[in-house]
Amino acid sequence: MTRLLYDLCGIDEALRFSPYCWRVKYALAHKGLSYESRPWHFTEKEAIEFSGQGKVPVLVDDETTVVDSYDIFRYLDRSYPDKPLLGEGEAEARARFFKFYSERSLAPGILKTVVMDLFNSVHPKDRDYFRQTREKALGRTLEEVHAPSKGLSMLDQALEPLRGRLEEADFLDGDVPAGADYMVFGHFMWARNVSSADLISNADPVYAWVERMLDVHGGVGRNALRSVDVPGAYRADEA
CATH class of the missing domain: 1.20.1050.10 (Glutathione S-transferase Yfyf (Class Pi); Chain A, domain 2)
Known part of the structure; x- marks a missing residue:
């Protein structure tokens, strides 16, 4: 399984500064889940057009695409229940x-x-x-x-x-x-x-x-x- 995270980059491709992407990177680390980070620029809307919107983070997990950091947290808890991020109620x-x-x-x-x-x-x-x-x-x-x-x-x-x-x-x-x-x-x-x-x-x-x-x-x-x-x-x- 290849898990992809589209992650905002800056003047250097390795400079990643989106607060919402950082939320997700910490969440993935918390769950112990490996992923490939895909650098993305603000003006590269076509690269994430498949997600139905134009912002990152975009997480692609096998056949599932999830956007919005909070929704990604909820998805990770549903799909990988060990080490909860949010809990319930x-x-x-x-x-x-x-x-x-x-x-x-x-x-x-x-x-x-x-x-x-x-x-x-x-x-x-x-x-x-x-x-x-x-x-x-x-x-x-x-x-x-x-x-x-x-x-x-x-x-x-x-x-x-x-x-x-x-x-x-x-x-x-x-x-x-x-x-x-x-x-x-x-x-x-x-x-x-x-x-x-x-x-x-x-x-x-x-x-x-x-x-x-x-x-x-x-x-x-x-x-x-x-x-x-x-x-x-x-x-x-x-x-």
Whole structure:
């Protein structure tokens, strides 16, 4: 069986920064499932036309195609029930809360902090598409969105619920990581892969959790290529 994951790439084919794809990569590692990673650019819509939509992640598992990170989590739990990601009933509802929390509370502050580094991590052939679609969605230019001080302040406030949980447990899901951790951590991998910005103080319990998450599953996160590792890559903090 060949399991394929279509995964967003940037200025280097090995630079993978989609928070939603990172969720799925951690989920596959959690399940112990092997897969082939297929690099994909924003403008390569035809490559995933078979999925019926135009975004990644797209997981192809034998004859089954699944899109959307949360739906992929649910599919993996149904098809490979060992080591649940989401659980059932109240447990799944908790994980779904963390999905929305990461997307609606954490992502805005992170975006304001790293948006120009993110733009410069996008492959040159994708930058016009990225700028046009994001500026339309945000109602402002990327340069107007870029406000690191404000972004870090927003993120600091949004992290309070995580701090409370991580003061009492190593992971959001308890003694070991699972779906809730991966839902949230995808956005920290997003920032880490495209920027050298320090989002969190090293005295913060969230920082310690990030470090643990980077090392789980054989260091899948820590070993990932970052834009700062790409020779000649431009960074906003150098401007």
